[in-house]
Structures are given as C-alpha cells and as structure tokens.
Amino acid sequence: MIRTTLATALLLSTTAHAGEIWVTNEKDDTVSVISTDTLEVIATYETGERPRGIIFSKDFSKVYICASDSNTVQVMDPTTGKILHDLPSGEDPEQFVLHPNDKHLYIANEDDAITTVVDVESRTVIAQISVGVEPEGMAVSPDGKIAITTSETTNMAHWIDTETQELFANTLVDSRPRHAEFAKEGTEMWVSSEIGGTLTVFDTGNQAEKAKITFEVQGVHPDKVQPVGFEFTTGDTHAFVALGPSNHVAVVNAETFEVEDYILVGRRVWHMDFNEDRSKLFTTNGVSGDVTVIDVASREAVKSIKVGRFPWGAAFRPTQ
C-alpha cells in the first residue's frame, strides 16, 4: 500500500469543500464516516446486519442503508447517526439507487431475483419486478425514465421502464455483472462484469452494445482482474474502475474506451465515491479493511484509512 504523507499535505491545501465519505462495513454492522478534509474517521455508527448499499437523499438530510441480513433498508439521520425508521425492502437488499424524483428507491433483492420499488414517503412497496438470478447492480437514468438491474448469475442488464415498472429490454453481458451506471447525460449505460473481466458500454437509445473494455494489470493473472464498482470523473471524461482482487483501480478514457492507468490500492477493492469537487476518490478495500484515497489529478494513491471489517459501499455527503 502506498502512504505518501507529503502528497496528502499538498492535497489538503487545495481542498475547497468540506464533506464526508460514508462507508458501510459489511462484517462489522457499522458505517464509518471519513472527513474529506482531514482524511480521518470522525464517527462510527451502528447499523443493521450486513450493511452494503448506501445512498443519500437529494438534500442529504437522510441516508439510506441496505441492511442485507436484516432484510430492510434503514433510514438514518446523518447528523446524529440515529436510525429514524426502516423501509420495507424485500429480502436481502444489496444495492439500490434513488430515482431523481427523490421518492423511489429501486432495490436489488439478491436472494429473490426481484427488484423492489419503494416509495420512501409513504414507506410502501409500489412495485416488484422479476429479474434474473442474484440482482445486484442498480442504476437510474438522469431523466428518471429508465432503471437498470444487473443479475449476477443470469448475466444480464434488465432495463426497467420506470413509468410502467416493467422490463422493456434484457441485454446479455459477460459473467457476473456487478455494477451499472449511466454516463454522458444518460446516452450511455455501463456495466461491469466481475468474472468476465470486462466493462460493457451500451447505447441507451437502442440498448445495443457500443464498446467492451478489457483490462490487463501487469503481474496479475487475468483471472484476478475483476471489475466491480466504478465512477465517472467530472464531465464523464474518465471512469475509475475497481478491479477487485487485483488490488488496482483502472482509469478508463470514456471517449476512446482505453485504459490509461492502473493505481495500486488496498486488497479486494470494491466500490468508491468522490469528494465534492471530484478531486479525490475514496475506494473501499474489503479484504484489507481500509479505504484508499486517490488524488484524481495525479492518479496516485495518497493515503489509506483504516475503517471497519469488509468495507463495501461508499457515499459522499457535503457538510457546508
């Protein structure tokens, strides 16, 4: 692991916005709150069992947490760490996404081959959609018209019309899709395939495959290069892609679909999020139990921060 305190100091001096990165610790039943300023854990809150997906409401007044083994989505007050109430979620919620309307959570129920749509205001389930085996990756288009669920064993991206809450397309991807994101104002939809070792880029308009991105990490067997979580930089020019047990994050040029860099991080890197101006990226490293801070401009790992056991999800919250 790379620990460069000098670089950290440099980085701090240029930080304009304060904020926090919230990290779910899958095997500690906690969330760790990291200050994007000091790069230290400033709070740890208890959650339900096996917390994984984490997302903030649009005004950041609430944080939603998938407590997978408690079979619920918990709603927490991020200023106090208190659980406000639970939401119905279907069994084993893993990942979810909040619709731009700030009301509808689309939740992947991993054990049930179902995507559950929950209204966070009325706290009721408004739809359940049958999808493939082990749904995991969730995304929603910026205009809110399309939601995506990827299914790990069926190896598909399922396209949901959010008006009718019905599937309108199912597209095959490589083995074990894990994460999905819309890019470039919703014109592209990207899916990572962990076992296939690829990212597939779809044209949202016709759901046709537009590009496939492969990875090659020097000194790491291709079988261990397993793309999982990914996020886009400002303007969607680049994607930072977690490559699981290869312990690297890839930097992909989103125009040419070529990999430009590989950054060594902690062990079994899984998900990630940026700070407010997207100058720093925080990756969760499941096996090493820490979070790596990457300086986006220099593409270097500048610090690792110890969190709980098996950190999984990450979400940013501004504090001023």
Next chain:
Amino acid sequence: MYRFLAVIGVLCCAQPALSDVTLEATYLHVEVPLPPTLSNLDPIPHDIGLAGVRTGLADNETTGKFLGQTHILTEVMVSEGDDALAAARTALARSPYLILHAPADVQTAIADLPAAQDALIFNVSEGDISLRDADCRANLFHTLPSDAMRTDALAQFFVTKRWSDLVMIAGTHPQDLAYARAMRRSLEKFGLSLSAEKTWEFDADMRRNASQEVPLFTQDFGDYDAMILADELHDFGRYVLYNTWEARPVTGSEGLSALTWSPVIEQWGAAQLQSRFSEAHSRAMQSPDYAAWAAIRTLGEAVTRTGSAEATDVRAYMLSTDFTLAGFKGRPLTFRPWNGQLRQPIALAHPRALVAQAPLEGFLHHVNELDSLGLDQPESTCEAFQ
C-alpha cells in the same frame, strides 16, 4: 426398474424471444450400497447431487425466460441391482445431455454406448484419476474435481506451511486406497514425501475406545509435522483428531480437508448460492451438489451464449476460450480441452471455516494457475480429446 421422479419445464416467456430453444437434459443417479461406518452422525442426503441440479435448473429457467429459452430436466434414479445402461439408453434417446452420478465403471460403460457417441455426459460424483487419464472419453466431462486436484491442493498447503515431515493413515476401502495413491502422487509432484504410513484395519468400535487405541496406534510415528488421513467414507478419521500421540495437525479426509464445496465457503458471492440452495432443500450444499449445479449451469450458459441446444455447438462452446462459468469460487471456471475436467479452485477447510483456497500464492503455471491442480496436459495420457 427405474422410476421417473419428475419432469420440470418452463414454457412461459414474457420477453421478446431472442431464440426459441429448448434444452432437455437428464439427471441419472445410480444408487450404490456403501459399507457401514463407525458413526452415523453425518448421513448422506437422499437427494445428494439431485438437489444441486435442481438449483442449477432454477437458475437456468430464470435466465431462459428472458431469452425465450426453455429448460427441461428429467430425473432418473436407478435402484441397486437395476440396469443402469438400459436407463441411460432411454435417457439418451430423449436427449444428448446426461448428468451422471454413478460409479466410474458405470460411467465409462454409458459413455461407450453407441447411443452416447454424440452425447455430452457430466461426471458429478467420481474423483477417479483414471477417468481424466487413460480411461477418459471424449463425451465425458467432469465438473467434480479429480482426487489429484484435491490432494495437490493439500500438498501446496504443506509446502506453503513447510510441513515437510508427513505421515499417513489409510483405510482399506477402494476409495481410501485411491485417495492414498493420489496423495502419494501429489506429494511427489511437490517435492514432499511420507516418512511413515499405516493402515487402519481395526474392527473395534472406536466411539468407545478411540482415546485408548489411537494414541498407541500413532505413537510409533514418532515426531512429524502433519498427519494425513485417507478415510474417504468417513469411517475412522473423526476419532483420530485430538487422540494422536503427538499434538500435530490432522489433514486429508478429516481435519483440514481439500474440498470441492463446503458450507463454510461464503466469499465470492457464494453466500447467495448457499442460501438459495439451503432454502430450497433444507440442508447445506455438498460437493456432488456443487458439481451437479456446475454441470447444468454449464449447459445453461452454453445455450444462453450460443442460442443453440445442439450438442455439437454446446460442446464446441464449452471447449472454446469464450466459455467461462461464474462458479462462486473467485475465478472464472473453464474446461481443460485435453481431458474435459472443469478447472476450479479447491477449498482448504475445516468444518467451521475456510482456511485457504488453492491454487495457493506462488504456485504458478504458464497457461492457468488452476492447472497447478490435478493432471496437467503433459502428465495426462488422455487422447480422446485430440
């Protein structure tokens, strides 16, 4: 006489069909009498293997419904003394896909049937090395690891731990002898050897006097680093642990074991497969269940990707570099094109936790690290795939 247990099919399709394909397969289980063991603590489930194939079928059906593909499974149980070959002929007349839980000699006899020449048969029950070696068949694939893959996994662990002074106690059943042979071969492959070997030939009931007998029985081994048990029917091995003269780890068939699958595997998304399985079958998933699951999932994957249920297309796809199976073991699983063995990591586990997973770090291979486990191409005398 054999009996049909069920015919399961899915005929629905809510989504636009990409291809209108039906894959029909048979699960054929030939029942074999097992000798009695000292303890009845761990009975073999009556649906061993079958439960795995059912779980895999459900996975295939879910995928199939989005593609307009139908999966049909016929389950056939051949009772002791009944004609397995006749059952196989009937099954092969219906479908070229046969998932087989049967002794090795029955497997080769079925594979040699004229009706089986264009079939794809999956061995889900036998670790017999010869089936991957001189007795291999071009139509016989193996989703269960060979004994050699499992003993190589343990040997890698011994090397990593620097446990070089090893002793072995082997039972007298053919399965024990086969395991002991595989172990000797693995130790030689990784530059290790046995300093002593003994045969377990007691006919006393060890539940009552293991604490008296085992220390004496193991005393003349002297000092050593680890003990290996070849007790594949789980007869005496459980009484050896903690009763050895020297306080040393016990490995092999008991203690630290090299396994295809175990309830303690929860990484790599395995927790999902485990819970799906145990919810459906009210028990934990075992190795033959996993092998049967992998077999039917291989067929499902081939049909999904090729859009064809023709055996020649499925076989070509399975042996191509395009094929990968996501098998919840942390790496893509593929078939060895020289003997039809499914490459896969091997769990090194005790009953309460996963200790390590082979191939262990540092055991390299110029094609695929998984080929450091089991018969590698230059070692295998299998010619049927050429």
